[in-house]
Amino acid sequence: MTAKENFFKGFVKENPLFISALGMCPALAITKSIENAIGMGIAVLFVLVFSNLLVSLITMNPKIREKVMPVRIPVYIVLIASLVVIVEMVMEAFLPDLFETLGVFIPLIVVNCIIFGRAEAYAGDHKPLESVVDGAGMALGFTGAIMIISLIREVLGAGSITIWGNIKLDLTFIFDFLGIEPISMFLQPVGAFFTLGFILAAIAAIQNAKKNKTSKEVSK
Amino acid sequence: MAELIAIAFAAFFVENVLLTQFLGICSFIGVGKKRSSSLGMGLAVVVVIILSSVVTWIIYNFVMVPLEIEFMKTIVFILVIAALVQMIEIIIKRFSPSLYKALGIYLPLITTNCAVLGVALTNVKEGYNFSQMIVYATAIPLGYLFVMYIYAIIREKMEFSPIPKAFQGIPIAMVLAAILALIFSRFGGLA
Numbered sequence: 019m020t021a022k023e024n025f026f027k028g029f030v031k032e033n034p035l036f037i038s039a040l041g042m043c044p045a046l047a048i049t050k051s052i053e054n055a056i057g058m059g060i061a062v063l064f065v066l067v068f069s070n071l072l073v074s075l076i077t078m079n080p081k082i083r084e085k086v087m088p089v090r091i092p093v094y095i096v097l098i099a100s101l102v103v104i105v106e107m108v109m110e111a112f113l114p115d116l117f118e119t120l121g122v123f124i125p126l127i128v129v130n131c132i133i134f135g136r137a138e139a140y141a142g143d144h145k146p147l148e149s150v151v152d153g154a155g156m157a158l159g160f161t162g163a164i165m166i167i168s169l170i171r172e173v174l175g176a177g178s179i180t181i182w183g184n185i186k187l188d189l190t191f192i193f194d195f196l197g198i199e200p201i202s203m204f205l206q207p208v209g210a211f212f213t214l215g216f217i218l219a220a221i222a223a224i225q226n227a228k229k230n231k232t233s234k235e236v237s238k
Numbered sequence: 239m240a241e242l243i244a245i246a247f248a249a250f251f252v253e254n255v256l257l258t259q260f261l262g263i264c265s266f267i268g269v270g271k272k273r274s275s276s277l278g279m280g281l282a283v284v285v286v287i288i289l290s291s292v293v294t295w296i297i298y299n300f301v302m303v304p305l306e307i308e309f310m311k312t313i314v315f316i317l318v319i320a321a322l323v324q325m326i327e328i329i330i331k332r333f334s335p336s337l338y339k340a341l342g343i344y345l346p347l348i349t350t351n352c353a354v355l356g357v358a359l360t361n362v363k364e365g366y367n368f369s370q371m372i373v374y375a376t377a378i379p380l381g382y383l384f385v386m387y388i389y390a391i392i393r394e395k396m397e398f399s400p401i402p403k404a405f406q407g408i409p410i411a412m413v414l415a416a417i418l419a420l421i422f423s424r425f426g427g428l429a
Contacts, residue, residue, distance in 0.1 A: 039408055042267070043352050047260035095320060099313040107309060122359050125312040129350045131264060207258050207419040215405075215412030223404035 021151055028155035035163035036221050040131040044123045045164050046210040051180040055168040057116045058123065059161025061109065063154065065101045065127055066136060070153035072097055073141040094137050099128045132160060170213050175204030242373045249377035251425040255353050256385045257418055262353035266386060267411050269344070276390035280383030282344040284376075286326065287357050290319045291375035294358040295368070315358045320349045353382060389418060 019027075034040045041062075048054045073094060077083045086093055106124055109117045117124065127133065136156055141149040172179060177200040179187040193200055203209050255261050262283070269279045294315050302308055327345045330338045348354060357378050361371045392414060401410050 039267075040264075042263045043260050046263060092317075092320065095316055096313065099316050103309065103312050106312065122356050122363070125359055126261075126352050126356060128312055128316050129352050129355055131350065134350065203420075206423055207260065208416050208423060210260070211412050211416035211419055215409045215416060218412065219402075219404045219409035222407070222409060226403060 021148070024148060025151050025155040028152070028157075028159035029162060030159075032156075033159045033163055034132045034135075034156050035160055036218065038135075039218075040135055041160060042214070043126065044130065045160075045167060046207075046214060048120055048123050049164050049168040049171055049210060049213075050175075050205055051172050052165055052168045053116070053180045053182055054119055055161065055164040056182065057109075057113065057120060058164060059157065061105045061120075061124055061127060062130070062132070062160055063157035064105055065098065066133055066153040066157040067150055068101050069094070069098050069133055069137055070141040070149040071146055073137045074144055074146045074149035077142050078146065090142070094134065095128070098133055098137075102127050132156065167210075167213050167217065170217075171204045171209050174201050175209060176200055176202075242369060245370055246373050246377040249374050250381040250384070251422065254381045254385060254422050255356075255378050256382055257415070257422045259356065261356040262351050262382060265347060265351055266389065266415070267408060269347075270386050270389045270411075271393055273387065273390045273394060275344075276386045277383075278340050279344045279347075280379070280386050282341045282348055283351065283353065283382055284379040285341075286319075286323060286345075286348050287354055287379040288372075288375050289326070290315075290322050290354055291358055291361055291371060293322060294318055295361050295366075295371050298362045311359070311362065312355075315355055319354055319358070323349050353378070385418065385422075389414065 028034065032038065035042070035045050044058055048058050076086055076093070102125060105127070106117075109120075109124060136153060140152050144152070169179065173189060177188070177190040177193050179189065181187070190200070201209075204213070249255075253259055256263065256266050265279060265283075270276045297314065297318065298308070298311060302311065302314065323345055327338075327342065330341065330345075357375055361374065364374075366374060393411065396410070396414070405413070
C-alpha cells in the first residue's frame with residue numbers, strides 16, 4: 019500500500035464513523051454546528067497522530083515490545099489520557115468558548131474507540147511514519163464525517179452555517195422564500211439520531227447497489 | 239430533599255444519559271439487541287457507575303484538590319475506573335460464579351463505556367456534595383438501564399418486521415433511537 023492510499027483510506031473506504039461505526043458518541047452529541055465539528059476534529063487529529071506515533075515507537079524495539087505487549091492496554095490508556103490532558107489544557111487556555119460547548123466530550127476522547135482501535139489494529143505493528151499517516155487520514159476522515167452530519171443538522175435546524183466564530187453563512191432567506199421555519203427538531207437529540215441513521219442507510223444502499231452490479235458482471 | 243428529587247428526576251428522564259447526553263451509545267446499539275443482554279449490561283453499568291463515582295469523588299475532593307492537581311483528573315479517573323472494573327471482575331468471579339456468568343462478559347466492555355467516565359467528570363464539574371453525587375450517580379445508570387431495556391424489547395419485536403434492505407442493522411437502530419429520543423425530549427417540559 020502506497021503512502022497516498024494509506025492516507026486516503028480513512029476518508030471513504032475505511033471511514034471510522036460511517037463504515038466502522040466507531041466514535042458515535044461525539045458524532046451525535048457535538049454536531050450542532052460545523053464550528054464544533056472542526057474543533058472536535060482538531061482535538062482528535064492531535065491525539066490520534068501522536069498516540070499512533072508513540073505506540074509505534076514503543077512497539078518498534080523488539081525488546082521493549084516483548085515487555086510492553088502483555089500490559090499494553092494500561093500503557094496505551096495512560097499514553098492517550100496524557101495526550102488528552104494536553105489538548106484539554108491548550109483548548110481551555112486559547113479557545114475557552116469552544117471548550118465550554120464541547121464540554122465533557124474533550125476528556126471523553128480518552129475512551130473514543132477510534133484512538134484505541136488504531137493503536138491496537140495499526141500502530142502496534144507498523145513503522146512510525148506509516149502510523150502517523152494512518153492516524154492523520156483516519157482523524158481527517160472522522161472530521162469530514164462529523165462535518166457532514168453538522169452541515170445537515172445546522173442547515174435544516176437553524177438555517178445557518180457557522181464555520182468558525184463570526185464567519186457565518188445565513189441561509190434563513192431560503193426558509194423565508196419557502197415560507198417555512200427552520201426545523202428546530204434537527205438541533206435536538208432526535209435530529210442527531212435521525213441524521214446519522216439516514217446517512218448510514220444511504221451508505222448501505224450505495225454499497226448494496228455496487229455489490230449487485232459486480233455480481234451481475236460476474237454472472238455475465 | 240426536594241433538591242435531591244429534582245436531581246434524580248432530571249438525571250433519569252430529562253438528561254437521560256443515552257438519549258440526551260449521548261454517552262454510552264456504542265453499548266446501546268451493540269448490546270441492546272436482546273432483553274437478557276441489555277439487562278446484564280445495564281446492571282453491570284449500575285454497579286460500576288455508583289462505585290466509580292464514589293471512589294473518584296473521594297479521590298478528587300480529598301486528594302487532588304488539596305494537592306492542586308485537578309488538571310490530572312482525566313488520567314486519574316480513567317485509571318481508577320479501569321482498576322475498579324478489574325477488581326469487581328475478580329471479586330464477582332471469586333464469590334458468585336453464577337453472577338459472573340451473567341455479568342462477566344460485559345465488565346471488560348465497561349471501562350471504555352463513555353457513560354462511566356462521563357458521570358465521574360460531571361460529578362466534579364457540577365461541584366456536587368456527597369449526597370447529591372450519590373443520587374445523581376444512581377439515577378443516571380438507572381435511566382440507562384430503563385431506556386436500554388425498552389429499546390431491547392422493541393428491537394426484539396422488530397426482528398420479524400420487513401425492514402428495507404439498506405436500513406437493516408445499525409441504521410434502523412438509529413431511527414428507533416431517534417423516536418425514543420423524541421418521546422424523552424418531551425420530559426424536558428416538566429423540569
